[in-house]
Amino acid sequence: MSLIPIKDIARELELEIIYDGDRKAIDLQTSDVNRPGLHFAGFFDYFAKERVQVLGKGEMTYLYQLDPAVREERLDKFFGSGLPCVLVARNLETPQYLIDSARKHKCPLLLSKKATSIIIHDLINYLDSELAPRITRHGVLVDVYGVGILLTGESGIGKSETALELVKRGHRLVADDAVEIKKVAENRLIGDSPELIRHFMEVRGIGIIDIKAMYGVGAVINTKAIDMVMHMEFWDSNKDYDRLGLVDEYTEILGVKLPKVDLPVRPGRNLAIIVEVAAMNWRLKHMGYHAAKELDRRLNTLIQKSCED
Numbered sequence: 001m002s003l004i005p006i007k008d009i010a011r012e013l014e015l016e017i018i019y020d021g022d023r024k025a026i027d028l029q030t031s032d033v034n035r036p037g038l039h040f041a042g043f044f045d046y047f048a049k050e051r052v053q054v055l056g057k058g059e060m061t062y063l064y065q066l067d068p069a070v071r072e073e074r075l076d077k078f079f080g081s082g083l084p085c086v087l088v089a090r091n092l093e094t095p096q097y098l099i100d101s102a103r104k105h106k107c108p109l110l111l112s113k114k115a116t117s118i119i120i121h122d123l124i125n126y127l128d129s130e131l132a133p134r135i136t137r138h139g140v141l142v143d144v145y146g147v148g149i150l151l152t153g154e155s156g157i158g159k160s161e162t163a164l165e166l167v168k169r170g171h172r173l174v175a176d177d178a179v180e181i182k183k184v185a186e187n188r189l190i191g192d193s194p195e196l197i198r199h200f201m202e203v204r205g206i207g208i209i210d211i212k213a214m215y216g217v218g219a220v221i222n223t224k225a226i227d228m229v230m231h232m233e234f235w236d237s238n239k240d241y242d243r244l245g246l247v248d249e250y251t252e253i254l255g256v257k258l259p260k261v262d263l264p265v266r267p268g269r270n271l272a273i274i275v276e277v278a279a280m281n282w283r284l285k286h287m288g289y290h291a292a293k294e295l296d297r298r299l300n301t302l303i304q305k306s307c308e309d
Contacts, residue, residue, distance in 0.1 A: 002028055002131050006085075006108055013112065013122055015087070018094055021108035026084045028052070031127035033120055035059065040066070040074050049081040052123060055088045056116035064095070071097065079105040087123070089116040129190075133254050134182035141174040141191045141224060142166050144279040148191065148224040150179060150258075151275070153232030157265055160201055162232075165272035172221045173211050176201040181226065183254040192223040228259040228282055230275060235266035245281075245292040 003025040010017050034051040037059050063071055079086075079101045085108035088094055094111060102109040112119040139152040140159040144166060151159045160176055167173055175193030184190050193199070199212040199220050212220045229251050241264055242249075251260040261278055265271065281291065 004028055004127075004130055006110075009126070010110065012126055013119070014114075016111040018088075018109040018111050019099060019102050019107075021085070021102070021106045023106070023108065026108060028084050028127065028131060031124050031131055033123060035116075036078060037062065039078055042074065044077060044081075047081060049083055051084070052127075053078075053083055053086045054116065054120055054123070055086065055092075057090055057092065060088070060092050060095075063098070068097075072101075075101040076104075079107050083107050085110060087112060087119065089114065089119050129182070129184055132182040132184045132190075134180060135254060136194075137179050137181055137253070138177065139179050140176050141179045141193075141226065142275070143172040143174060143221050143224045144276055145171070145283065147228065147279040147282055148174070148226045149275060149279060150191065150226050150229045151232060152229060153263075153265075156204065157232045157234065158271065159232060160203055162271040162275060164201065164203065166275060167211060167215055167219045169272060169276070171276075172219055172224075173199070173201065174221055174224045176211075181253060183256060187256055189226040189253060189256050189258070190223055191226050198222070226253070226258060228261065228278070229253075230261045230263050230278060232263045232265050232271070235264040239264075244295075246296060 005025045006017060006020050006023070009015065009026065029050055032048070032051050033054050034048045035056065035058075036047075036053050039047055040059060040062055063075075066074070075097065083105075086098075086102060087110045088098075089112050091111065091113040094109070099109060114122070137150070137152070138155075139150050140163045141148065141150050142163050143149075151162060153159055163173055163176060174191055176197070178194055178197065179191045180194060181189050181191050199210060201209050201211055203209055231251075241262065249260045249262070250257045252258070259282065263271065263274060284291065
């Protein structure tokens, strides 16, 4: 269950708050919504009361035609079941009996100008994002050629300096130092920056810089899907680093498997260019071309031809 501020929902979905339920936030555990037509007709055997309730023209017209005593009884049972909130669509006139019942049971009542199907779509998308599982990881997230790359590694290894060089080369910064990651679909992670430090970067020896103010709005982006992870580590001469790339490595974040590249760091290596190459190579693989496998195929063909001769 998550607490979502009512003002945030109203701002993001352009809603009018008719009554806030004397609370600042709404408790929600699902992004699903419910249209309570059957329940206004008296069928409460199954009632998804944990969902946001959306009233369209059909529900509002039916309520209007009900006998006042029956309507009051149904609304009492409806609002008294502990709803998170009720949303009226299509900018329909909200009758006083609906407002009174909402106030009686302290249930937030919201109004949207959008058509019912449109506001339901927008609401589900918003709640999917807000209720998604999330964690915060130490690292830097950059958008390189449209590929979201999460740079990880211990403090002081050069993640921010690499990201700064990438920004100078025309790419975009999403988050520095702390990356908030949320799982918005079965195999999709979205990363962004905490609001407090958004667009700021720490460069050792200089301090805090504002990337947006220094390089312009084209140098930053608020959110980005994470496509791969590049782990930066100090060069270890005793470690056998992959030189061909025939075997793809992966890491898991929130249960999502992401391609992972170990990037050894030592003086003289241009890390920004390597990150660019990794991004372009990732795109080529998704287009069906794998350079290492192509080389392996050519070698096997040559060996086979030599054996035949």
